[in-house]
Amino acid sequence: MHNKETLPNLGLPEHERDLFCDARPRVSKPLASYIEKFLNWSRANSLWILAYGTGCGAIELRPLFTARFDISRYGMAPRPTPRQASLLMIGGYLSVKTLKRVIRSYEQMQNPKFVIGLGSCTVNGGMYWDSYNTINRLDHYLPVDVYITGCMPRPEAIIAGFEQLKKRIKDGRAEGANQYAEQFDWYKANQKKIITDWNMPDYNW
Amino acid sequence: MEQINELKARYSISDSRDQRPDLGFITVDPGRLAALLAELQQVRGYTHLSFITAVDYPETGTFQLTYMVHNFESAHSLGVRTVISRDTALMESVHHLWKQAKTYQRELKEMYGIDFPGSPGVDDPFILEGWQGPPPMRRDFDTRAYSEKTYFPRPGRKTSDPRRHMQSRLYPDYTPFEEET
Amino acid sequence: MIVKALYIVLSVALVTVWGLTLTGIVRKIVARVHGRIGPPVWQPFVDIIKNNAKRTGISHGVMFYLGPVFRIAGGMGTFLFIPVLFGSDMFSNFSFAGDVFLVMYFIFFGQLGMALGSGEGGHPYSAIAVARGLAQMSAFEVPFALSVISLAVQYDTFSVSSIVAAQQGSIFSWTMFTNPLATIAAIIAMLGMNMHSPFDVVIAPQEIPIGPPTEYQGSFLGMLHTNRGIFNGAKLILFMNLYFGGATTIPEMIVKTFCIYMISVFVGVSFPRFRTDQSIRFFLGIPTLIGVAAVILYWL
Numbered sequence: 001m002h003n004k005e006t007l008p009n010l011g012l013p014e015h016e017r018d019l020f021c022d023a024r025p026r027v028s029k030p031l032a033s034y035i036e037k038f039l040n041w042s043r044a045n046s047l048w049i050l051a052y053g054t055g056c057g058a059i060e061l062r063p064l065f066t067a068r069f070d071i072s073r074y075g076m077a078p079r080p081t082p083r084q085a086s087l088l089m090i091g092g093y094l095s096v097k098t099l100k101r102v103i104r105s106y107e108q109m110q111n112p113k114f115v116i117g118l119g120s121c122t123v124n125g126g127m128y129w130d131s132y133n134t135i136n137r138l139d140h141y142l143p144v145d146v147y148i149t150g151c152m153p154r155p156e157a158i159i160a161g162f163e164q165l166k167k168r169i170k171d172g173r174a175e176g177a178n179q180y181a182e183q184f185d186w187y188k189a190n191q192k193k194i195i196t197d198w199n200m201p202d203y204n205w
Numbered sequence: 206m207e208q209i210n211e212l213k214a215r216y217s218i219s220d221s222r223d224q225r226p227d228l229g230f231i232t233v234d235p236g237r238l239a240a241l242l243a244e245l246q247q248v249r250g251y252t253h254l255s256f257i258t259a260v261d262y263p264e265t266g267t268f269q270l271t272y273m274v275h276n277f278e279s280a281h282s283l284g285v286r287t288v289i290s291r292d293t294a295l296m297e298s299v300h301h302l303w304k305q306a307k308t309y310q311r312e313l314k315e316m317y318g319i320d321f322p323g324s325p326g327v328d329d330p331f332i333l334e335g336w337q338g339p340p341p342m343r344r345d346f347d348t349r350a351y352s353e354k355t356y357f358p359r360p361g362r363k364t365s366d367p368r369r370h371m372q373s374r375l376y377p378d379y380t381p382f383e384e385e386t
Numbered sequence: 387m388i389v390k391a392l393y394i395v396l397s398v399a400l401v402t403v404w405g406l407t408l409t410g411i412v413r414k415i416v417a418r419v420h421g422r423i424g425p426p427v428w429q430p431f432v433d434i435i436k437n438n439a440k441r442t443g444i445s446h447g448v449m450f451y452l453g454p455v456f457r458i459a460g461g462m463g464t465f466l467f468i469p470v471l472f473g474s475d476m477f478s479n480f481s482f483a484g485d486v487f488l489v490m491y492f493i494f495f496g497q498l499g500m501a502l503g504s505g506e507g508g509h510p511y512s513a514i515a516v517a518r519g520l521a522q523m524s525a526f527e528v529p530f531a532l533s534v535i536s537l538a539v540q541y542d543t544f545s546v547s548s549i550v551a552a553q554q555g556s557i558f559s560w561t562m563f564t565n566p567l568a569t570i571a572a573i574i575a576m577l578g579m580n581m582h583s584p585f586d587v588v589i590a591p592q593e594i595p596i597g598p599p600t601e602y603q604g605s606f607l608g609m610l611h612t613n614r615g616i617f618n619g620a621k622l623i624l625f626m627n628l629y630f631g632g633a634t635t636i637p638e639m640i641v642k643t644f645c646i647y648m649i650s651v652f653v654g655v656s657f658p659r660f661r662t663d664q665s666i667r668f669f670l671g672i673p674t675l676i677g678v679a680a681v682i683l684y685w686l
Contacts, residue, residue: 028441042435067421072413075429080595083444083603086436097334110603111442124359130349132341133333136356177441194355197335205444 011198020201025181028111036172043086043112044166045075050085050109052102055092057118060152069155074162082108087165088142092152093121093134099141100195106142107204111177114169116161117147126151140190143176208249216241220286230271230284238287239297242272246302250276251283254302257309259317261344266291268319272299289319298324316342397470397477398462398616401623404640405615406430408622411644412651419655434611440604446506453503454602454609460496461613464489465620471639472550472632481547486534489546489624493579496617497523500598507601515597518662519588525669526578526585532677533572537628539684540565546624550632560631567680569629573649574673576625578665580618580647582654585665622646 006022030036051061064071065078079085082105094102106115117138120126125136138144145168148161168174180187184203192198209221209231218241220232233241245251251274260269272285289296298321300307308331310321315331318340330336339346352358372379410427417424426432445451467485470477501520504512538544540561541552553560562569578585589597599610622643626633630646633639660668 026442039435039439042432042439046429046432046436070417070422070424072417072425073423075425075432077425081600083601084596084599084607097332100334110440110444112440124362125352125356129358129362130352132338132346132348132351134352134356136352136358140357190357195335196337197330 007202009201011200011202021203021205022201023203023205025107025111025177025184025203027178027181030172030175037170040169040172044169047074047076047087047114047162047165048079048085049076049087049089050079050082050105051089051091052098052105053091054094054098054102055119055121056152057089057091060118060155060158061089061091063155064158069159071159071162074166076162082106083110085109086112087114087116089116089118090122090138091118093119093126093128094138095133096135096194097133099135099191100200103141103191103195104200104204109177111181112174113177114145114165114174115142115176116165117144118158118161119153120149120151123147123149135194141187143179143187145174145176212241212244212249227280228282228284230286232286232288235287235289235296238272238285239299239302242274242285242299242302245274245283245285250278251281253277254299254306255282257299257306257313259313259319261291261317261342263291263343263345268294268317270296270313270319294319296321298322298327300324316340318343393476394466394479397479398465400477400636401465401470401619402612402615404643405617405619405622406434406612408618408644408647409614412647416651416655430611430615434608437603437608437611438605443604443606446508446601449502449506450601451503451606453500453506454606454613456499456503457496458609458613458616460492460494460499461617461620463492463495464624465616467492467546468620468624468627469547469550469632470623471636472547472554472627472634474634477636478547481545483548484544486538486544486546486549486628490531490534493621494523494527496613504598504601509600511595511600512598515588515600519598521662522578522585522588522665522669525666526575526673529571529669529673529677530575530579532674532681533568533575534628536565536568536571536677536680536684537561539681540568546627550627553631557631561629562631565680565684567676567683571673571677571680572625572629574676575669576621576646577650577653578669579621580650580654582650584653584657584660586654587659587662587665618647619643 005024007024009017009020009022012020031039051058053061063069076087082088086109088102088106088109090102106113115138117123121128121134122138122144125131125134128134129136135141146161146165148157150157153161165174188202209218209229212218212231213221216233216237218231218233221229223229253275255273255275257273258271260271262269267288268291270287270289272287273282274285275282287296294317296319298306298310300310300321300323307324307326310324311327311329312331313319314321314327315333315336321327333341338351341348341351407427407430410425410430413429414424414427466479467481467489469479469481472478497519501516504516537549541549543549543552549561557563581588599607602610623639625646626639626642630642633642
């Protein structure tokens with residue numbers, strides 16, 4: 001039976017429950033301050049992006065890699081797999097169906113990980129705020145470090161958002177992964193409230 | 206179209222009009238629809254089903270279904286319309302004529318709640334995974350109320366009409382003759 | 387003994403730093419060619435620190451752990467049997483008769499270990515990339531092996547140090563001038579070995595995510611990146627030793643390896659990617675014939 005330490009994984013069929021991990025995410029304490037400061041510097045200067053182009057925001061990410069805006073000068077690079085990425089960029093509105101995939105991707109990333117919500121849709125639903133199928137506030141489902149408003153934000157605004165995120169990381173305030181682990185039950189309850197056909201493990205390693 | 210005139214008597218086509226030289230619409234009883242589409246496909250050369258769509262009319266308690274078929278030889282599109290009751294919301298499936306019809310019918314089942322008995326996989330979820338509310342594209346479904354109830358709306362949201370906003374910014378002294386309601 | 391161990395540590399440190407800096411420099415150059423500013427030269431070091439600073443990690447089993455270990459063992463093994471500087475005590479590493487075979491074996495050892503490790507990761511893209519990588523590897527092995535055989539016949543030795551020693555004197559005693567056919571075959575094989583375009587279908591960015599290391603994260607990835615520095619440096623130094631007369635000072639080594647690497651980079655930025663079957667056909671075609679010609683020419 002499940003206790004406080006393990007997750008029930010009730011969404012999975014009975015015979016598959018043994019195949020998946022049922023451990024809860026754990027909080028990883030930061031190291032001593034001066035070491036952590038150095039590590040945070042390296043994290044801020046080597047942000048690898050997992051871009052999740054759910055909406056129009058995906059179009060606005062392309063120019064960032066071109067000669068005109070060139071985010072590689074900040075040490076940022078696109079990374080095609082969540083295992084290696086440290087920054088999840090949500091590019092626009094999220095329907096219930098895409099939110100499920102975003103949660104999977106986010107949970108597969110390794111601590112420390114950061115989330116940037118791109119565009120008004122992630123802030124309050126944007127122009128889809130009264131739609132029956134798009135979420136209104138991303139921060140009820142995932143810990144968001146930086147919101148970049150706009151519909152859609154220009155690449156300059158996105159770069160400003162990156163600067164904001166780097167400042168947060170260097171100050172040691174970007175502890176979204178630990179926050180997710182601490183308030184795991186709250187996040188899960190919110191996620192499960194709208195994702196009614198939860199047919200995956202409660203925590204996707 | 207003389208082709209249509211030929212069909213008119215046999216299928217009791219109630220309304221027909223040509224919107225453009227290459228686009229026409231006819232309206233037919235739901236019971237005769239499958240037979241008419243079969244003839245259009247197999248005899249009249251309308252071999253391609255472009256789409257099936259529905260419009261909800263809660264005022265009259267009906268759904269209007271449109272089956273758009275296309276004839277590649279004459280490059281003519283024909284919209285075959287039929288009106289069904291909103292309460293029963295039942296329609297004959299045409300997946301035996303066009304295989305892809307089952308996908309449209311699945312979508313209509315999910316979005317409007319129109320059932321097509323016998324259509325393969327018509328009850329499977331199409332876009333909405335695990336949807337439990339009423340069919341969302343019906344016009345009596347209040348999406349705003351549903352969204353506010355479900356998706357944690359962020360307080361403090363303000364909506365401003367772009368026209369009035371720009372007017373007050375650019376021409377602060379301008380007063381329109383009639384204020385719209 | 388202890389002194390030798392210290393020397394080895396020094397020389398591994400040298401090749402790691404130089405290998406990583408070289409990748410940084412090349413990234414910068416390519417960015418400038420694109421008209422971008424590009425990442426700083428020290429970016430590879432920051433990436434490695436960041437990857438090792440990940441707080442959590444997941445594993446898929448014992449082999450998954452061993453994959454990066456085998457890879458770095460392959461890189462170190464390749465490097466430890468090549469003299470970095472000819473005639474220097476500090477940077478001459480190990481050498482014995484017939485070490486060129488060991489070096490050639492180590493070049494492929496890491497790939498095989500990685501194939502096992504990423505296979506246990508279970509990601510389908512890893513499996514695709516491993517199949518592609520091993521197929522392409524066996525293809526460019528052929529011209530490279532033929533070229534080394536030709537050198538062995540020419541210099542009558544299987545030791546890298548002796549081959550370097552035989553090339554000393556003037557610039558015209560380099561293999562590049564005494565055995566141009568073998569050099570050409572080997573340089574073409576090196577294009578495949580460095581996995582720049584047109585032979586980068588193994589990693590295939592934008593197509594199958596990142597190739598074999600799709601499931602690797604955190605310090606595993608940091609290890610793989612460190613190995614990239616060591617292995618890159620080792621391969622370049624090997625080619626410098628076999629075909630370009632070796633080096634006697636560190637600046638000479640730096641200039642020569644940089645020039646050799648730029649061959650790969652120039653070809654890489656100029657040509658689009660080959661599919662696996664295309665690159666196998668390519669390697670088994672003209673480069674292999676050139677290699678055969680080089681062997682026959684010295685046999686006669």
